[in-house]
Amino acid sequence: MSVPPRQVPAEVLQLGSAGAYLSLRLRAPELAAFQPGQFAAVAVGGRHTGMVLRRCFSLYAGDPGDGTVEVVFAVHGKGTAWLAELRPGDQVDVVGPLGRPFPLPARPGAAVLVGGGYGSAPLFSLADVLHAAGGEAHLVVGAASADKLFFGEEAWQRCASVTVTTDDGSAGVRGLVTDPLPELIARTGATVLYACGPMAMLAACTAVAREQGITAYTAVEEAMACGVGVCMTCVLPVVGDDGVTRMTRSCTAGPVFAGETVRWADVGTVPTGTWGAGGH
Amino acid sequence: MAVDMRTNLGTLELPAPVLTASGCAGYGRELAPYVELAALGGVVTKSIMRNPRSGRATPRMAETPSGMLNSIGLQGSGVDEFVANDLPWLTEQGCRVIVSVAGGSVEEYAEVAKLLRGQPGLVALEVNISCPNVESRGEVFACDPDAAARVVAGVRAVTAPDVPVLAKLSPDVTDIVPVAQACVGAGADGLSMINTLLGMAIDVDTARPVLAGVTGGLSGPAIRPVAVRCIWQVRAALPEVPILGMGGVRHGVDALELVLAGANAVSVGTAVFGDPGACPRIQAELAEALAARGYARFTDAVSAAHPR
Numbered sequence: 001m002s003v004p005p006r007q008v009p010a011e012v013l014q015l016g017s018a019g020a021y022l023s024l025r026l027r028a029p030e031l032a033a034f035q036p037g038q039f040a041a042v043a044v045g046g047r048h049t050g051m052v053l054r055r056c057f058s059l060y061a062g063d064p065g066d067g068t069v070e071v072v073f074a075v076h077g078k079g080t081a082w083l084a085e086l087r088p089g090d091q092v093d094v095v096g097p098l099g100r101p102f103p104l105p106a107r108p109g110a111a112v113l114v115g116g117g118y119g120s121a122p123l124f125s126l127a128d129v130l131h132a133a134g135g136e137a138h139l140v141v142g143a144a145s146a147d148k149l150f151f152g153e154e155a156w157q158r159c160a161s162v163t164v165t166t167d168d169g170s171a172g173v174r175g176l177v178t179d180p181l182p183e184l185i186a187r188t189g190a191t192v193l194y195a196c197g198p199m200a201m202l203a204a205c206t207a208v209a210r211e212q213g214i215t216a217y218t219a220v221e222e223a224m225a226c227g228v229g230v231c232m233t234c235v236l237p238v239v240g241d242d243g244v245t246r247m248t249r250s251c252t253a254g255p256v257f258a259g260e261t262v263r264w265a266d267v268g269t270v271p272t273g274t275w276g277a278g279g280h
Numbered sequence: 281m282a283v284d285m286r287t288n289l290g291t292l293e294l295p296a297p298v299l300t301a302s303g304c305a306g307y308g309r310e311l312a313p314y315v316e317l318a319a320l321g322g323v324v325t326k327s328i329m330r331n332p333r334s335g336r337a338t339p340r341m342a343e344t345p346s347g348m349l350n351s352i353g354l355q356g357s358g359v360d361e362f363v364a365n366d367l368p369w370l371t372e373q374g375c376r377v378i379v380s381v382a383g384g385s386v387e388e389y390a391e392v393a394k395l396l397r398g399q400p401g402l403v404a405l406e407v408n409i410s411c412p413n414v415e416s417r418g419e420v421f422a423c424d425p426d427a428a429a430r431v432v433a434g435v436r437a438v439t440a441p442d443v444p445v446l447a448k449l450s451p452d453v454t455d456i457v458p459v460a461q462a463c464v465g466a467g468a469d470g471l472s473m474i475n476t477l478l479g480m481a482i483d484v485d486t487a488r489p490v491l492a493g494v495t496g497g498l499s500g501p502a503i504r505p506v507a508v509r510c511i512w513q514v515r516a517a518l519p520e521v522p523i524l525g526m527g528g529v530r531h532g533v534d535a536l537e538l539v540l541a542g543a544n545a546v547s548v549g550t551a552v553f554g555d556p557g558a559c560p561r562i563q564a565e566l567a568e569a570l571a572a573r574g575y576a577r578f579t580d581a582v583s584a585a586h587p588r
Contacts, residue, residue, distance in 0.1 A: 232303075267338070275334060
């Protein structure tokens with residue numbers, strides 16, 4: 001059952017470091033019962049800031065028992081630098097849970113979960129849900145180097161297997177996060193692949209799933225200004241059930257899409273034949 | 281004592297003075313989880329065109345100091361779907377709906393307005409004349425008094441007499457007053473101002489424009505002084521014309537500044553992206569700001585900065 005999105009003042013409980021990333025734990029009972037794949041939109045900079053847009057992060061962990069949620073972020077610019085300065089007791093304005101979660105398989109079985117960088121953040125709660133439903137989650141996390149990996153200790157407990165890859169071989173197997181996938185899918189009999197990370201990785205995961213004859217669900221990381229569906233900036237070309245491509249909002253229709261429906265090679269363009277692209 | 285927040289835009293009476301701004305509230309639905317839309321002065325829709333429109337490629341936005349650039353390209357589903365799905369929903373919520381109308385030709389504007397005629401819930405039209413005229417090498421209607429007047433006259437002619445037509449002006453002109461006068465002369469019942477300013481950002485690492493559309497509309501608190509200036513100038517030249525003010529309003533006192541310059545009501549746009557609850561918050565803050573300054577009625581503050 002999905003929780004309706006709310007705008008709430010959330011108290012900062014803890015700001016921790018996790019490799020190259022930071023994790024922010026907030027008291028926000030309204031968001032705690034989120035579904036894996038959903039995200040939160042956080043206001044940055046305080047009341048009189050010059051930063052007018054929200055920053056959106058996938059929800060990493062939640063505990064409806066104590067009303068807390070946690071997001072993981074990297075310092076990329078002024079907004080995330082401000083978040084990195086928060087202290088316990090501070091308040092941030094948070095909207096969530098937003099977006100459509102990862103769809104769960106009709107029957108419990110094996111699933112492969114693929115995370116690039118801190119794109120792995122939403123996969124741990126997904127592993128929990130799959131595990132609780134009697135399925136098994138095989139986690140593959142990859143990054144450029146060891147410090148850019150994100151996975152907690154607890155990942156080992158929730159997942160039937162964990163595979164680590166790095167581009168430079170500084171942790172796990174040297175290579176891309178997609179390299180182990182064909183063998184893993186064949187060995188586990190997985191029928192579904194879940195992925196979150198950069199666009200190129202999601203495109204590659206979709207291609208592997210297609211070759212292996214299984215379903216891919218991908219959570220995209222498009223730049224969003226509002227997160228709630230009004231700014232129309234986070235669109236990408238997605239093919240609908242009717243076969244028509246539309247410029248589709250990743251905040252409200254996503255962030256999770258069936259990988260096969262996203263025109264990965266055309267992201268950043270309006271492909272010919274897109275609904276409404278005829279002009280006048 | 282509570283401030284009387286009622287106002288009016290010509291014949292259109294509003295129970296409260298804060299509205300959404302076109303393009304910043306979708307067709308209302310997305311804000312419903314955060315805002316009681318019927319408690320606002322009104323909902324100004326995203327611009328409606330005749331046909332579905334994909335909009336531009338991404339990236340479509342860039343955050344700038346106290347503002348943002350956008351280059352959406354009027355993505356939308358077209359007037360038929362709006363009339364079939366979105367307008368009835370807004371009306372059911374009890375919203376006063378001001379429909380923003382856009383087009384690439386005078387005929388398209390008029391056609392959209394004609395298809396909206398008689399629709400329940402629609403209380404006014406806002407004509408977004410900051411569109412490129414496809415018949416005139418892409419020159420923006422709002423930048424030429426004659427072209428602006430032709431659009432307004434075309435829309436006014438097919439719109440029910442009791443539905444006010446507001447022309448939304450662009451600040452990107454040498455002198456906004458002649459454009460305002462031309463629109464009023466062509467039958468505009470009021471003016472909305474200001475639309476975004478044309479801007480641009482370059483990624484210094486890639487040495488390329490940030491936006492796929494190269495240029496984009498600048499909005500947010502950075503443009504508020506421009507809005508105050510435009511409203512001031514037009515109010516001074518046209519003391520009686522109803523003005524719906526917008527441009528960088530983020531707090532109640534920002535709205536008050538536009539009102540003192542001459543706005544009869546205020547739309548809130550970019551602030552909604554950072555705060556989906558911005559409209560009712562600003563409306564409440566505005567009431568407090570008026571009370572703190574001894575105003576008994578909102579309308580007493582309208583144009584109060586002008587010499588009497």
